[in-house]
Amino acid sequence: MNANPVSNANSSAPESGAPASASGSSTAAPAASPSPTFSPLYQQIKGLITQSLESGEWKPGEIIPSEVELAARYKVSQGTVRKAIDELAADNLLVRRQGKGTFVATHNExxxxxxxxxxxxxxxxxxxxxxxxxxxxxxxxxxxxxxxxxxxxxxxxxxxxxxxxxxxxxxxxxxxxxxxxxxxxxxxxxxxxxxxxxxxxxxxxxxxxxxxxxxxxxxxxxxxxxxxxxxxxxxxxxxxxxxxxxxxxxxxxxxxxxxxxxxxxxxxxxxx
Amino acid sequence: MNANPVSNANSSAPESGAPASASGSSTAAPAASPSPTFSPLYQQIKGLITQSLESGEWKPGEIIPSEVELAARYKVSQGTVRKAIDELAADNLLVRRQGKGTFVATHNExxxxxxxxxxxxxxxxxxxxxxxxxxxxxxxxxxxxxxxxxxxxxxxxxxxxxxxxxxxxxxxxxxxxxxxxxxxxxxxxxxxxxxxxxxxxxxxxxxxxxxxxxxxxxxxxxxxxxxxxxxxxxxxxxxxxxxxxxxxxxxxxxxxxxxxxxxxxxxxxxxx
DNA sequence: TAGTGGTCTAGACCACGTG
DNA sequence: ACGTGGTCTAGACCACTAT
Missing domain, CATH: 3.40.1410.10 (Chorismate lyase-like)
Structure with a gap:
């Protein structure tokens, strides 16, 4: 439950006892500053997906894994990968097709x-x-x-x-x-x-x-x-x-x- | 719990009995087709906000009501008005400013x-x-x-x-x-x-x-x-x-x- | 300290495209 | 019937701005 890609402190879920809400980014004791280099989780996911696109793991025209699959892979909620994909689609890197899946954009369209x-x-x-x-x-x-x-x-x-x-x-x-x-x-x-x-x-x-x-x-x-x-x-x-x-x-x-x-x-x- | 602006059949919440899910838009008996004119709730909200902008209820440069206020006004969840505002901001009709509020865009900026x-x-x-x-x-x-x-x-x-x-x-x-x-x-x-x-x-x-x-x-x-x-x-x-x-x-x-x-x-x- | 937008989650249900 | 993206909700917490 705590293997997030880059980690920005994100452990919700009232699992064991501990209210647990260690809050953002700084690690050691007195906390240097509130958030020197804060980056939302979905932006990090966006970066990871972009890497896979760039490396050719998913090629132009191909389908990428479903939102649920990606959510499991990155250990985040579906809503978070959804927001990442939303932005990548807005940037014309991905194309969503309802009922079918999400595809890598291509210059052939x-x-x-x-x-x-x-x-x-x-x-x-x-x-x-x-x-x-x-x-x-x-x-x-x-x-x-x-x-x-x-x-x-x-x-x-x-x-x-x-x-x-x-x-x-x-x-x-x-x-x-x-x-x-x-x-x-x-x-x-x-x-x-x-x-x-x-x-x-x-x-x-x-x-x-x-x-x-x-x-x-x-x-x-x-x-x-x-x-x-x-x-x-x-x-x-x-x-x-x-x-x-x-x-x-x-x-x-x-x-x-x-x-x-x-x-x-x-x-x-x-x-x- | 059921006074939505245009109504597309949206009563979740297991309140009384009735599974209730009359589904979209067509009114009379045999239901012509599944959804001839389906429009998501947030699009309808977007339309209502646009009307208020056009009518001058909120003028260029002014702040508009907060997301919670609008959610109460339109009887929808905050997430729904959020998505409506997101699109209006993308269309350059509104400008979001974290910590301050959402403002009507102006050509003076x-x-x-x-x-x-x-x-x-x-x-x-x-x-x-x-x-x-x-x-x-x-x-x-x-x-x-x-x-x-x-x-x-x-x-x-x-x-x-x-x-x-x-x-x-x-x-x-x-x-x-x-x-x-x-x-x-x-x-x-x-x-x-x-x-x-x-x-x-x-x-x-x-x-x-x-x-x-x-x-x-x-x-x-x-x-x-x-x-x-x-x-x-x-x-x-x-x-x-x-x-x-x-x-x-x-x-x-x-x-x-x-x-x-x-x-x-x-x-x-x-x-x- | 309080209020605003911003993020994240979890779960339910709908619309669309396949079998 | 099933899986996909699309919508909607509710609630928790974070970051920023003002007072």
Whole structure:
């Protein structure tokens, strides 16, 4: 009854006599301070579940143990693991399905794709797109890329250039930098043959799951080289989207610069 | 023990005999289907609290009754109102402050301002800005504006044009349309004298609180008139931001077209 | 010291998806 | 019929803020 994962003093249950309620965190006699580093139990459980996700104990798309099972495993009540799972579901790491179970989120779901490419046609419809690989090579990180990927300058990186076509129109040009260490086996062939979202391949083939990203958006005039690839005149206004994506532990694992043609399409954002 | 707000059949407590579990919603005899319109208790409570917010029973910045008080008022357990408040806090309608109470959110808070103007300087800092009123007049809604504001064409609307200056540089040009009925007393004088965010004035003076908004973002070439006001050459690439803001009940109450100069500044977006 | 939100538990019952 | 997540309750205790 007292083998909690990290322990924050949690022994309720009027078992033997002893009212027992030793209260929080400090251990020795005079009690240094009330709670220097207090962390709720459900947060600790959340951390443990996250570890299992990161280690691959439960893979994307798979079901995880039921709430009762996890409660038994961690020696806490069902309500506590429930609150932990609630937050992980809110963070898009898990997906609950009533009557079935709780599943590890994956970038293959319809819903997940829109989170990272928010381009809609003027009529509001979500158009399918095809990717055309332009380039994929390994090189040494520039100072700027190294900084953003938390690498050392001249560390190996992979550079991918690709074109996204909506209804046959070239609409998005992407330059993608990935840390060479993590994406060791990534080749142009593998990229060319793969259908579906890049992030789905990353999580399936390289065990690297994109959790969140930040984007810096600007309006810029198309440089000649870019304009050429996107079939617009030089100087044409483009949306410039600088993205950094993070995986578990908020470690950056992708830097991406995109140019979007926004005639007929727009970037959708919800402020809520 | 049985005066619940909407009733979904919820009488636990082994009181008298009767197992009692008449189950959900349908009223007449043969019971159409198991639960055609099931809504959890806490959702109903959430609705009741929202009504009180909308009606002005608790105003922005004010404290609302404690969880125990609300539980007594609605005849439910504290845990149920807690879950209702949790969601309202997640929706940014309420703000919880441990040890103090729960408060009605307001657009005056530091935190709230960034939700609706996500422009940061290249160094990542959030710069203060001043607003310069260019125009404020009443007119009849065009077909397009009427549609977006859910009005009839030629209904009265207010049009505001203003310039936002960051560090003295003209950076944002806004055209704002508001329904004339709701914003009856809005004048250029009132606008000119008011310091602070527009939305803070709207909620204080007109009882209209912006809850959420959607934005459609494009890159466009500056038209001469716009370019002139923003001190950029005609044809300069600008961020075009089309916003529709909604209040309680998802009713649209503002349409806004903004042009942003993104040299030295960028639009920040978080995908999570 | 008292009041507020925050955490944790334990148990009952409901809705949903399978057999 | 059974197992899963989803709702609801009741009560205990903790952490924070004010008086």
């Amino acid at each position: 319809e819903r997940a794709q829109f989170r990272f490419l928010r381009l809609l046609a003027d009529d509001g419809a979500e158009h399918p797109h095809v990717s055309r690989l332009l380039e994929c090579r390994r090189l040494r990180a520039s100072a700027e890329i190294a900084r953003q990927l938390d690498l050392k300058p001249a560390d190996p990186v992979v550079l991918i250039k690709r074109l996204l076509q909506f209804d046959g129109e070239s609409t998005v040009l992407d330059e993608i930098w990935l840390p060479g260490g993590v994406f060791r086996g990534l080749t142009a062939e593998r990229l060319a043959e793969y259908k579906g979202p890049l992030y789905a391949m990353f999580e399936a083939d390289f065990g690297t799951r994109m959790i969140r990203a930040t984007e810096k958006i600007r309006a810029v005039a198309a440089e000649p080289a870019v304009a050429d690839l996107l079939n617009v005149p030089a100087g044409f206004p483009l949306l410039s989207v600088d993205r950094v994506s993070y995986t578990y532990g908020d470690r950056p694992v992708e830097v991406r610069r995109g140019w979007y043609v926004t005639t007929g399409y727009y970037y959708q954002n919800d402020l809520s | 530091e935190r709230a301002q960034f939700r609706f103007l996500r422009l940061l300087a290249d160094d990542g800092a959030e710069h203060p800005h001043v607003s310069r009123l260019l125009e404020c007049r009443r007119l009849r809604a065009s077909a397009e504006i009427a549609r977006q504001l859910d009005l009839k064409p030629a209904d009265p609307v207010v049009l505001i044009k203003r310039l936002l200056q960051f560090d003295g540089e003209s950076t944002v040009l806004d055209e704002i349309w508001l329904p004339g009925g709701v914003f009856r007393g809005l004048t250029a004088e009132r606008l000119a004298e008011y310091k602070g965010p527009l939305y803070a004035m709207f909620e204080a003076d007109f009882g209209t609180r912006m809850i959420r908004a959607t934005e459609k973002i494009r890159a466009v070439a500056a038209e001469p008139a716009v370019a002139d006001l923003l001190n950029v050459p005609a044809g300069f690439p600008l961020l075009s931001v089309d916003r529709v803001s909604y209040t309680y009940g998802d009713r649209p109450v503002e349409v806004r077209r903004g042009w942003y100069v993104t040299t030295g500044y960028y639009y920040q977006n978080d995908l999570s």
